[in-house]
Amino acid sequence: MMENLNSETTSNYDRRRFLNRIWAFFGVVAAVEFGWLGLSFMNSRKERNQPVKTESIIAAGPIERFAPGTVTAVPSGQFYLACLTDGSLLALSRTCTHLGCSVPWDEEKNKFICPCHGSTFNLTGEVLTAPAPRPLDIYPVRIENGIIKVDTSALQKRDRFEPSQATRI
Amino acid sequence: MTPDHPKSRRSFSDFLLHLHPRTIPEENLRLTLSWGLGGMAVMLVCLLFLTGILLLLTYQPSTGSAYASIVTLTREVRFGLWIRNIHHWSANLLVVIAMLHLLRIVLTGAFGQGRRLNWIIGLFLLFLLLSANFTGYLLPWDQLAYWAVTICTSMLGYIPVGGLWLQELFRGGAEIGPATLSNFCVLHVAFIPATLFVLLLWHFWLVRRAGGLVQVEHDNPDDVPVQRVPTVPNLIVREAAVGLVLVAFILILAIVWDAPLMEQANPGMSPNPAKAPWYFLGFQELLLHLHPVFASFLWPLLGVAALLWVPFWQDSALPTGVWFGSNSGRRLVIWTATVGALTTLAIILADNLLLQSNAAVAVDTLVTRGLLPTALLIALLVGFYFLLVKGLKYTRAEAVMAGIVLVLVALAVCTIIGVWFRGAEMHLVWL
Numbered sequence A: 001m002m003e004n005l006n007s008e009t010t011s012n013y014d015r016r017r018f019l020n021r022i023w024a025f026f027g028v029v030a031a032v033e034f035g036w037l038g039l040s041f042m043n044s045r046k047e048r049n050q051p052v053k054t055e056s057i058i059a060a061g062p063i064e065r066f067a068p069g070t071v072t073a074v075p076s077g078q079f080y081l082a083c084l085t086d087g088s089l090l091a092l093s094r095t096c097t098h099l100g101c102s103v104p105w106d107e108e109k110n111k112f113i114c115p116c117h118g119s120t121f122n123l124t125g126e127v128l129t130a131p132a133p134r135p136l137d138i139y140p141v142r143i144e145n146g147i148i149k150v151d152t153s154a155l156q157k158r159d160r161f162e163p164s165q166a167t168r169i
Numbered sequence B: 001m002t003p004d005h006p007k008s009r010r011s012f013s014d015f016l017l018h019l020h021p022r023t024i025p026e027e028n029l030r031l032t033l034s035w036g037l038g039g040m041a042v043m044l045v046c047l048l049f050l051t052g053i054l055l056l057l058t059y060q061p062s063t064g065s066a067y068a069s070i071v072t073l074t075r076e077v078r079f080g081l082w083i084r085n086i087h088h089w090s091a092n093l094l095v096v097i098a099m100l101h102l103l104r105i106v107l108t109g110a111f112g113q114g115r116r117l118n119w120i121i122g123l124f125l126l127f128l129l130l131s132a133n134f135t136g137y138l139l140p141w142d143q144l145a146y147w148a149v150t151i152c153t154s155m156l157g158y159i160p161v162g163g164l165w166l167q168e169l170f171r172g173g174a175e176i177g178p179a180t181l182s183n184f185c186v187l188h189v190a191f192i193p194a195t196l197f198v199l200l201l202w203h204f205w206l207v208r209r210a211g212g213l214v215q216v217e218h219d220n221p222d223d224v225p226v227q228r229v230p231t232v233p234n235l236i237v238r239e240a241a242v243g244l245v246l247v248a249f250i251l252i253l254a255i256v257w258d259a260p261l262m263e264q265a266n267p268g269m270s271p272n273p274a275k276a277p278w279y280f281l282g283f284q285e286l287l288l289h290l291h292p293v294f295a296s297f298l299w300p301l302l303g304v305a306a307l308l309w310v311p312f313w314q315d316s317a318l319p320t321g322v323w324f325g326s327n328s329g330r331r332l333v334i335w336t337a338t339v340g341a342l343t344t345l346a347i348i349l350a351d352n353l354l355l356q357s358n359a360a361v362a363v364d365t366l367v368t369r370g371l372l373p374t375a376l377l378i379a380l381l382v383g384f385y386f387l388l389v390k391g392l393k394y395t396r397a398e399a400v401m402a403g404i405v406l407v408l409v410a411l412a413v414c415t416i417i418g419v420w421f422r423g424a425e426m427h428l429v430w431l
């Protein structure tokens, strides 16, 4: 009699523990589901908000306009057209490679100076002083019928300046 | 319940007693134990909720109209400017008060056994409160807001694994735009306040469960029985006094000092200098000296990990309830703070010369501005610890206290330099 009762309570206890485990399991499943739901919701916003790729080719003007050793801002494409000393052209992104501030060209000091943490870049976009970790990004430049065209959809990152990056006239 | 108090009359104080114990140790009432800092923080959060709800009535969270809605608020809405200023000053003062509160916990040994979980929760609260401040900073969509969100989300991009993914998640796309503002607005007015509220209740309940604030341990507890006094009115009256003085102070501050508002956001031009909000200027100083992976990821990670771990180190907390643990502890803190401040200043000035002299950075900055300073920092802290414990025979708890004070002082010096001594292009300037 005594034994019977004991084994019954044990099995009761086991059953309860088993059921508790099941509920805990469903709880975890529900949490995972909600997490997944939230993440996919937010990921889909990411995709919808990718920049529109139309009008990615920007005409920066006729070649005669750019003298060697000068930098011209092209606000419509958010880049600078740097005409290097040998007359070749480089389209430099105006976004600082450190933390994304907009870098102005300083005519007098002949370099780009970032207002946020003081990184400086030379005419070819190379880093003169840290903290920026790499040179300014570039866009491909083409010359069609004497007009300079820049493809702003094809941003290129680079580790150093090489003459082959610039477009010769 | 005493019969001369009918139930209904007691209900309000009963509610207060749900957050407080019915009686508290008399010693806990001493103002010089806690300085009422936690209570002040609660008062500020209340002010923030109240004024936040009012602001939300005129604020429009879209990139096109956010700025205009703030301008309307400050120019045309009756008391709009005042409400905005109250919100602004409460938020900023809350950062200061919370840091002082943290310092008080460290200096009175209040993160030891029985209070560990509450220390962790406190750290989460600090994180939430900084996030609340930062997300709020973005809402007006002025130049300050735009460039702060640019810099901060770019910092996420340096996290080695999943950084870019996180960056896009917070921006709501590859670039900063309307989705970014919606994200930050939801975080600021819903997610963070709700989480903050839950954690605050937990925080208070844990204080209660630990038997009140830290107390001086008497050698023989039978000699000096702990005197307990009823919470109502003893504690409540003191809380009200501190809270009301603080509210008065904020209201006056908000009359004489307007919250800043720059021009509307302009993605084409960063302001010069582009500074982070003041409570992040310590980190901004790091950004000027270190490789971005180290400044925006590894050093903060190390700091947070150390803070989370410190209460679990055996004997790392001071004897409870005595400021600085002892008089020699007090002297140690004064020395550490002075030497720490001067050293930090010297390092910043020296590195500034170094940064200006080496024109070409052909050298690998990941090593020179990353691994090397990190190794130096760790060597410095470990050396400092062994000097105190082995050389000068301080206890571990005193050494830990000195270490935390050292780091906080360094952060404070960086913040002061960032606020007052950095000018155009973030060059050092003298006032």
Ligand code: HEM
Pocket: B045, B048, B049, B051, B052, B053, B055, B056, B059, B070, B084, B085, B087, B088, B091, B092, B094, B129, B132, B133, B134, B136, B137, B138, B139, B140, B188, B189, B190, B192, B193, B196, B259, B260
């Ligand atoms: C948890 C603590 C909170 C902190 C630390 C905080 C902090 C801030 C800060 C620093 C700003 C920038 C405002 C300025 O510069 O004037 C701000 C703005 C704002 N906050 Fe909060 N806030 C908090 C809670 C709330 C709550 C609970 C709400 C509403 C439910 C709210 C609604 C707003 C709104 C609508 C703005 C935009 C108005 C403006 O920028 O002037 N805040 N907050």
Ligand code: FES
Pocket: A096, A097, A098, A099, A100, A101, A114, A115, A116, A117, A118, A119, A131, A132
């Ligand atoms: S964003 Fe240009 S230096 Fe930091």
